[in-house]
Amino acid sequence: MSPRSDEDGAAKKAKPAKVAASDPLRPDDYIGSPDPVDARPARTAKGSAAASSEAPVAAKLGPVGWVRFVWRQLTSMRTALVLLLLLALAAVPGSLVPQNSADPNGVIQYQQQNPELYKVLDALQVFDTYTSFWFSAIYLLLFVSLIGCIIPRTVHHLKALRAKPPTTPARLSRLPGHLVSSTGADAETAIAEATRVLKRQGYRVERYDRRGRVTVSAERGYLRETGNLIFHTGLLAILVLVATGGGFIYTGEKLLVQGQSFTNALAGYDTFSPGRFFDEAQLSPYSLRLDDFDDEYSVDKLTGQSHPEDYTAKVSTRTLGGEWEKHDIKVNSPLSIGGTQVYLLGNGYAPELTVRDADGNIVFQDAVPFRSQNSNLTGLGVLKIPDGLKEQAGFIGYFYPTPAESADGLFTSVYPGTSSSSLISLQMYTGDLGLDTGEAVNAYNLDIDDLTQVAGADSATKSLQLRVGEKVDLPDGLGSLEFTGIKRYVGISIHHDPTQGFVLLLAVLAIVGLLVSLFIPRRRLWVAATSADGGGAALEFAALARGDDPRLDDAVLAVERELAKRLRASAPAPASPSE
Amino acid sequence: MDSDSLATLSLVAVYSAIAVYVLAFIAFVLDLSARSARGLKLDAERERDAAASGDVDARRGQLAGASAAARGAVAGATATAAGVLERASSIGGASTGSNGAGSTATVDDEVNIGSRWQRTGLALTVIAWLIHVAAIVMRGLAAGRVPWANMFEFAMTGTGVIVTVFLIVQFWRDLRFLGAYVTGIVALLLGLATVNFYVAVTPLPPPLQSAWLVIHVFVATLGTGFFAVGAGLSILQLMQVRREAGGMQRVPLLRTLPSSEALESMAYRVIVVGFAFWTFTLIAGAIWAERAWGRYWGWDTKEVWTFVIWVVFAGYIHARATKGWRGSRAAYLAVIGFTAVLFNFTIVNLFFKGLHSYSGLDLDTGM
Numbered sequence: 001m002s003p004r005s006d007e008d009g010a011a012k013k014a015k016p017a018k019v020a021a022s023d024p025l026r027p028d029d030y031i032g033s034p035d036p037v038d039a040r041p042a043r044t045a046k047g048s049a050a051a052s053s054e055a056p057v058a059a060k061l062g063p064v065g066w067v068r069f070v071w072r073q074l075t076s077m078r079t080a081l082v083l084l085l086l087l088a089l090a091a092v093p094g095s096l097v098p099q100n101s102a103d104p105n106g107v108i109q110y111q112q113q114n115p116e117l118y119k120v121l122d123a124l125q126v127f128d129t130y131t132s133f134w135f136s137a138i139y140l141l142l143f144v145s146l147i148g149c150i151i152p153r154t155v156h157h158l159k160a161l162r163a164k165p166p167t168t169p170a171r172l173s174r175l176p177g178h179l180v181s182s183t184g185a186d187a188e189t190a191i192a193e194a195t196r197v198l199k200r201q202g203y204r205v206e207r208y209d210r211r212g213r214v215t216v217s218a219e220r221g222y223l224r225e226t227g228n229l230i231f232h233t234g235l236l237a238i239l240v241l242v243a244t245g246g247g248f249i250y251t252g253e254k255l256l257v258q259g260q261s262f263t264n265a266l267a268g269y270d271t272f273s274p275g276r277f278f279d280e281a282q283l284s285p286y287s288l289r290l291d292d293f294d295d296e297y298s299v300d301k302l303t304g305q306s307h308p309e310d311y312t313a314k315v316s317t318r319t320l321g322g323e324w325e326k327h328d329i330k331v332n333s334p335l336s337i338g339g340t341q342v343y344l345l346g347n348g349y350a351p352e353l354t355v356r357d358a359d360g361n362i363v364f365q366d367a368v369p370f371r372s373q374n375s376n377l378t379g380l381g382v383l384k385i386p387d388g389l390k391e392q393a394g395f396i397g398y399f400y401p402t403p404a405e406s407a408d409g410l411f412t413s414v415y416p417g418t419s420s421s422s423l424i425s426l427q428m429y430t431g432d433l434g435l436d437t438g439e440a441v442n443a444y445n446l447d448i449d450d451l452t453q454v455a456g457a458d459s460a461t462k463s464l465q466l467r468v469g470e471k472v473d474l475p476d477g478l479g480s481l482e483f484t485g486i487k488r489y490v491g492i493s494i495h496h497d498p499t500q501g502f503v504l505l506l507a508v509l510a511i512v513g514l515l516v517s518l519f520i521p522r523r524r525l526w527v528a529a530t531s532a533d534g535g536g537a538a539l540e541f542a543a544l545a546r547g548d549d550p551r552l553d554d555a556v557l558a559v560e561r562e563l564a565k566r567l568r569a570s571a572p573a574p575a576s577p578s579e
Numbered sequence: 580m581d582s583d584s585l586a587t588l589s590l591v592a593v594y595s596a597i598a599v600y601v602l603a604f605i606a607f608v609l610d611l612s613a614r615s616a617r618g619l620k621l622d623a624e625r626e627r628d629a630a631a632s633g634d635v636d637a638r639r640g641q642l643a644g645a646s647a648a649a650r651g652a653v654a655g656a657t658a659t660a661a662g663v664l665e666r667a668s669s670i671g672g673a674s675t676g677s678n679g680a681g682s683t684a685t686v687d688d689e690v691n692i693g694s695r696w697q698r699t700g701l702a703l704t705v706i707a708w709l710i711h712v713a714a715i716v717m718r719g720l721a722a723g724r725v726p727w728a729n730m731f732e733f734a735m736t737g738t739g740v741i742v743t744v745f746l747i748v749q750f751w752r753d754l755r756f757l758g759a760y761v762t763g764i765v766a767l768l769l770g771l772a773t774v775n776f777y778v779a780v781t782p783l784p785p786p787l788q789s790a791w792l793v794i795h796v797f798v799a800t801l802g803t804g805f806f807a808v809g810a811g812l813s814i815l816q817l818m819q820v821r822r823e824a825g826g827m828q829r830v831p832l833l834r835t836l837p838s839s840e841a842l843e844s845m846a847y848r849v850i851v852v853g854f855a856f857w858t859f860t861l862i863a864g865a866i867w868a869e870r871a872w873g874r875y876w877g878w879d880t881k882e883v884w885t886f887v888i889w890v891v892f893a894g895y896i897h898a899r900a901t902k903g904w905r906g907s908r909a910a911y912l913a914v915i916g917f918t919a920v921l922f923n924f925t926i927v928n929l930f931f932k933g934l935h936s937y938s939g940l941d942l943d944t945g946m
Contacts, residue, residue: 029902077901081894088890095883095931102877130878251873298782307781331785332871343873495873503875507862514858518851550848
């Protein structure tokens with residue numbers, strides 16, 4: 001794979017065979033390489049039925065021959081290009097269908113809505129597009145192809161870096177950028193001066209003099225190939241790093257209510273995804289406590305919509321044996337601690353609820369996070385009381401920071417801030433909560449299949465609705481529920497990725513290489529001088545682009561002008577006694 | 580002036596700019612139809628010349644001087660390309676003296692110097708662009724931040740950058756024949772965005788409060804601008820290829836445009852610049868994603884499409900160096916790439932669920 005743009009059409013046609021032969025090793029379908037007159041069996045066998053006459057040749061390939069055949073196919077430009085386009089195409093489904101990695105709930109929803117299609121797509125790993133066998137196959141083949149291109153070209157380039165510019169072609173007039181002029185200076189002086197001019201312009205120069213024709217051959221822009229190789233090697237290194245370094249990454253989430261502490265240990269996380277090489281000892285022990293959460297909103301005067309302006313989680317942290325330190329975490333400024341980065345992901349409210357039994361004994365008292373469902377922070381919460389009441393009881397319902405009742409009696413939140421009117425509306429269920437089986441149960445989900453509603457739309461008692469400071473009796477004389485206050489919660493995400501610094505470094509290297517390879521022209525330039533009969537010399541200029549070079553002609557002109565200027569300046573006053 | 584009246588003024592300026600862009604578009608279209616007439620005339624002349632001198636190429640050779648003709652022929656240029664490739668022919672001019680250069684200019688006069696309509700179109704485009712830039716600046720002042728934080732603002736700034744790139748490119752090459760394409764697209768996009776996506780000035784939501792908003796998004800619009808111009812050239816290239824193969828006879832204006840090879844060469848140079856910007860967008864986006872979301876790459880829908888576009892244009896660059904792909908196939912890739920850019924901006928923003936939900940259209944969930 002070689003993203004060097006090729007020689008100019010001009011260069012291609014005018015290029016003498018000698019120059020072509022010294023080009024870097026490239027796939028044979030690279031434009032600028034000689035036509036595959038000596039087409040290998042490989043190429044023709046791949047073609048149409050018309051190539052059948054070549055089949056016996058292909059059949060003679062031994063095992064080594066086949067390896068070579070496959071390798072050459074894989075490293076051809078055409079294959080690399082097709083793989084590249086396939087990669088683009090293969091990435092698309094992942095944006096059309098929810099992905100397990102980014103949106104697991106979306107996948108479940110998809111499964112419920114399109115159960116038949118889901119089965120097909122799931123079998124094809126479309127829900128894990130970017131780790132699917134087909135996506136992986138494409139990029140692995142692409143990178144094999146890339147390696148097959150980088151290695152020979154690196155070897156060749158290292159040689160080219162030490163090589164002299166090539167011999168001056170005999171007939172410069174066949175080359176593009178050909179220019180003829182004359183000078184009063186003699187041939188030797190002119191070429192010596194030309195050599196200096198070219199050197200100053202960054203060319204590597206070499207003199208070739210033969211039979212009265214004095215010439216200098218110059219080449220510049222070796223950085224172009226260097227940049228190209230750096231870019232591709234950089235891409236390769238990033239892939240290798242991501243593939244192997246991914247094993248050392250771990251990420252986890254935690255929902256933290258105001259006043260609560262989180263300890264960086266496996267048990268401290270709500271969810272945790274370790275890399276392959278994760279070891280629990282890797283977790284550096286530290287504590288993080290949410291002290292307060294500030295948010296600011298502005299309200300659009302026309303629409304009444306609120307827009308968030310700032311979220312700040314005020315936290316205290318403590319590393320092993322240290323003191324508590326205060327920090328702020330914002331959306332765009334994570335906290336660095338203990339080799340991890342702590343990100344602020346979400347926020348919402350955690351109403352403080354107290355449940356008492358029929359006798360007034362407290363069976364539950366805590367802040368319950370109601371997970372935010374929309375931008376006005378309507379929260380969905382679950383409270384489970386497995387012990388203490390006559391029956392196991394479960395509550396599920398909404399918290400409305402600033403409630404507004406619609407005509408049909410449903411509430412919505414119209415502003416994310418709280419006040420004394422903030423409202424909780426809960427449905428209550430009794431029955432077996434399923435907590436005693438020992439199976440893991442999602443704390444934020446209430447499975448109502450085996451429960452009986454005792455308060456809510458489907459039962460005799462209406463939903464339990466409370467404002468701050470209010471208390472209601474539970475149905476069936478089970479006890480009471482009190483809404484005593486409101487705390488904030490935040491969702492934090494904790495990441496440890498030791499590779500990302502290197503990935504960034506490689507990415508920056510790659511982009512620098514890319515810029516160099518796209519914008520630094522590589523060109524050869526020749527100046528030849530032949531002594532003219534009546535003194536002075538005839539000068540000939542020519543240049544050859546190696547890769548895309550829109551300013552080739554300008555470069556020749558610039559050399560010609562500079563040389564003429566210098567020769568004029570250094571020439572002795574024209575002694576012309578004959579005139 | 581307070582923020583609200585600045586925003587209102589900005590909106591008025593946007594509508595005015597759209598109106599002037601439409602006028603510029605009309606002027607450019609009139610120019611194209613004038614070119615059609617000239618193209619037919621040129622055709623007739625060529626036939627006469629061909630009858631007289633046997634070969635059009637021979638005539639061109641006489642006109643532009645031997646060396647320039649060789650360059651022109653190599654570039655596959657038609658007579659008109661000589662004007663566009665003035666740099667290419669400058670060597671011819673230098674080596675053969677003023678005579679050759681003068682003759683080249685004659686060819687230009689004949690076909691390539693724009694009609695009055697073309698000059699009018701460009702002047703109107705400059706006026707519209709000035710109003711457009713004023714609108715962008717006022718929007719930024721009204722908001723007290725960079726004016727590309729929601730879909731309307733991104734469309735406003737993005738189209739502004741497309742026109743800026745188009746105008747700047749004129750200093751490099753005469754691409755005024757793309758005027759109808761550029762003003763057409765810009766008037767359409769800007770109009771649709773203003774009518775459908777306009778939102779009042781709002782403060783930056785916390786996820787966007789980052790210096791990367793300035794860099795990442797602006798570089799993305801720059802890349803878009805170059806891709807837009809490049810795709811325009813590639814479309815013309817594809818049409819020109821068909822004409823050169825004997826098709827498209829009903830579009831005589833193509834006769835007055837550069838050859839397909841000249842168009843391809845220009846498209847390539849423009850797209851390569853866009854590609855460099857796009858690569859930077861990708862990396863800057865990854866750095867920002869790491870800051871804001873805790874991972875530098877997560878195959879979010881927008882990330883997927885940015886990646887797809889990058890790969891398509893990488894394919895374009897490779898295609899230009901691959902036998903059998905250089906030319907039309909590469910040009911198709913350029914057009915597909917720019918289509919994906921537009922798709923990424925419109926459909927993906929509006930209908931795809933993802934983390935980049937900053938359209939400001941109340942489709943997005945909170946933080």
